[in-house]
Amino acid sequence: MQLITKRKEIFIYGLSMALLLVLLKWLEAHFIIFNYRLDIFVGAIAILFTVLGIWLALKLVKPKVETLIIEKEVYIDQPANKEINQKEIERLGLSKRELDVLNVMARGLSNEEIAGKLFVSLNTVKTHSSSIYLKLDVKRRTQAIEKAKRLNIIA
Amino acid sequence: MQLITKRKEIFIYGLSMALLLVLLKWLEAHFIIFNYRLDIFVGAIAILFTVLGIWLALKLVKPKVETLIIEKEVYIDQPANKEINQKEIERLGLSKRELDVLNVMARGLSNEEIAGKLFVSLNTVKTHSSSIYLKLDVKRRTQAIEKAKRLNIIA
DNA sequence: GTCAAAATCACTCAAAAGTATGAAGGAAAA
DNA sequence: TTTTCCTTCATACTTTTGAGTGATTTTGAC
Numbered sequence: 001m002q003l004i005t006k007r008k009e010i011f012i013y014g015l016s017m018a019l020l021l022v023l024l025k026w027l028e029a030h031f032i033i034f035n036y037r038l039d040i041f042v043g044a045i046a047i048l049f050t051v052l053g054i055w056l057a058l059k060l061v062k063p064k065v066e067t068l069i070i071e072k073e074v075y076i077d078q079p080a081n082k083e084i085n086q087k088e089i090e091r092l093g094l095s096k097r098e099l100d101v102l103n104v105m106a107r108g109l110s111n112e113e114i115a116g117k118l119f120v121s122l123n124t125v126k127t128h129s130s131s132i133y134l135k136l137d138v139k140r141r142t143q144a145i146e147k148a149k150r151l152n153i154i155a
Numbered sequence: 156m157q158l159i160t161k162r163k164e165i166f167i168y169g170l171s172m173a174l175l176l177v178l179l180k181w182l183e184a185h186f187i188i189f190n191y192r193l194d195i196f197v198g199a200i201a202i203l204f205t206v207l208g209i210w211l212a213l214k215l216v217k218p219k220v221e222t223l224i225i226e227k228e229v230y231i232d233q234p235a236n237k238e239i240n241q242k243e244i245e246r247l248g249l250s251k252r253e254l255d256v257l258n259v260m261a262r263g264l265s266n267e268e269i270a271g272k273l274f275v276s277l278n279t280v281k282t283h284s285s286s287i288y289l290k291l292d293v294k295r296r297t298q299a300i301e302k303a304k305r306l307n308i309i310a
Numbered sequence: 311g312t313c314a315a316a317a318t319c320a321c322t323c324a325a326a327a328g329t330a331t332g333a334a335g336g337a338a339a340a
Numbered sequence: 341t342t343t344t345c346c347t348t349c350a351t352a353c354t355t356t357t358g359a360g361t362g363a364t365t366t367t368g369a370c
Contacts, residue, residue, distance in 0.1 A: 095316060108295055110294075110357090126319095128318095140263055143263030275349085281328070285328065
């Protein structure tokens with residue numbers, strides 16, 4: 001939720017508050033309720049503002065987020081001596097998500113399987129794939145995997 | 156959050172409400188506030204219950220799901236030597252030509268490029284590819300390359 | 311608050327990969 | 341001499357991948 005939206009919410013709340021106080025004034029001036037049913041009136045106010053508070057809180061609170069599960073097969077002797085080359089990743093300009101895709105791709109999964117594993121659509125995986133090939137300057141996924149392993153940007 | 160906990164929250168809220176109404180009654184009985192500052196009193200009630208509502212909502216609302224990245228590491232034994240494992244090749248029943256294809260394939264060449272390099276037709280490469288996948292028990296060329304490297308049947 | 315990059319997804323078209331089946335010649339083995 | 345396996349290739353069909361374009365939303369930095 002954006003800051004602007006939050007402010008709007010607060011504004012609506014303030015407005016409700018103001019309107020209610022005006023209403024209160026009016027009622028007070030006309031001696032309609034207060035003379036004998038004050039407790040009920042205050043109870044109504046309480047309930048109303050409780051609901052308003054709940055609504056406010058639900059609106060203001062940041063919802064979400066989702067879980068990302070990446071299964072990683074690790075072979076005992078191979079990755080021991082090789083560390084991920086962070087500088088190379090930076091140099092190539094690979095984003096986090098692209099690295100995610102690249103890692104799962106290197107396990108031999110299809111785009112559809114990658115999509116399922118990363119909780120995105122097939123189209124998204126394709127988009128990431130394409131930009132990976134572009135950044136790695138390769139033509140195919142097999143080359144991308146080969147080069148990525150060679151440059152130690154994936155395990 | 157558990158159901159019991161929620162009930163406790165609701166109970167606390169109800170109790171606060173009741174206490175406040177009692178307080179209200181008492182104030183009403185003693186004519187302390189209402190005669191001339193009713194609006195301020197109601198305003199205070201409103202604010203109080205707004206806060207209560209917010210508190211209630213925050214307590215009751217299901218806790219935010221945090222971004223959870225689980226890297227499930229599967230350790231797999233692997234022969235320490237990095238030489239071509241001839242026995243594995245035999246065990247899998249891979250033929251010479253299939254190994255040829257597999258090796259070129261692992262460099263990231265397309266089937267057409269492989270065909271050109273081995274002086275055979277595209278269809279032949281496809282046939283070899285298919286039987287490679289069958290013998291390696293994989294579904295795609297990326298998996299075949301990955302497995303072949305893991306089993307040291309190619310460099 | 312603005313701006314740029316990153317991430318998301320859709321849609322289309324083309325190319326590549328993969329499946330299935332059949333077939334023919336050759337070499338090695340039974 | 342059959343039989344079997346390897347190699348080669350074809351045709352037909354399906355699936356996957358990749359290129360290109362465009363759009364929206366989120367995020368983060370300034």
